Amino acid sequence: ILFSKNIKIDEISFSYSQKKNIDNLSLTIEKGQTIGIIGASGEGKSTLINIILGLLSPSEGKFLVDNNEINSENIAAWQKNLALVPQTVFLNDASISENIAIGKTLSQIDQNKVARAAKLAQLDNFINRLPEKYNQKVGEKGIRLSGGQRQRVGIARAIYRNSNLLILDEPTNALDLETENLV
Numbered sequence: 483i484l485f486s487k488n489i490k491i492d493e494i495s496f497s498y499s500q501k502k503n504i505d506n507l508s509l510t511i512e513k514g515q516t517i518g519i520i521g522a523s524g525e526g527k528s529t530l531i532n533i534i535l536g537l538l539s540p541s542e543g544k545f546l547v548d549n550n551e552i553n554s555e556n557i558a559a560w561q562k563n564l565a566l567v568p569q570t571v572f573l574n575d576a577s578i579s580e581n582i583a584i585g586k587t588l589s590q591i592d593q594n595k596v597a598r599a600a601k602l603a604q605l606d607n608f609i610n611r612l613p614e615k616y617n618q619k620v621g622e623k624g625i626r627l628s629g630g631q632r633q634r635v636g637i638a639r640a641i642y643r644n645s646n647l648l649i650l651d652e653p654t655n656a657l658d659l660e661t662e663n664l665v
Contacts, residue, residue: 494543565645571636573624579616603638
């Protein structure tokens with residue numbers, strides 16, 4: 483499934499135990515459109531994101547991409563279109579390049595693409611001051627980086643992936659206002 487036109491959420495509902503987190507929601511998102519989902523804690527924002535990511539299936543209604551219903555048979559193809567910047571970014575004890583191009587072997591990593599993604603994520607100045615630059619190890623769970631630096635590695639990772647759909651779940655929560663505006 484290649485996302486080329488729109489995503490349609492058609493009267494979906496989702497329940498955790500007895501509580502309906504999402505009740506009869508309909509929404510169409512056109513390719514190229516930017517939307518924001520706001521609401522109080524527990525109102526279903528993360529549940530909706532997880533349905534779009536294919537991590538959850540609605541209990542009622544349909545999730546369609548270009549009029550194709552997403553189901554267990556095509557979910558893997560759909561997920562190739564996605565990049566997520568979560569609130570908490572997971573990092574491996576590997577180099578910055580390997581964390582940005584996660585899932586690629588060292589020989590598969592396009593270093594120019596890594597540098598471009600880092601620059602767009604406002605991370606390049608920091609990286610270029612490191613002794614080993616892009617080869618610098620970040621430590622287990624990114625322990626050698628600040629929260630904002632870890633967050634920007636996650637943003638660079640999503641940019642590197644160059645997906646059709648970018649989902650941002652509070653991606654700048656660990657950034658100062660100036661860096662947030664630059665990103």
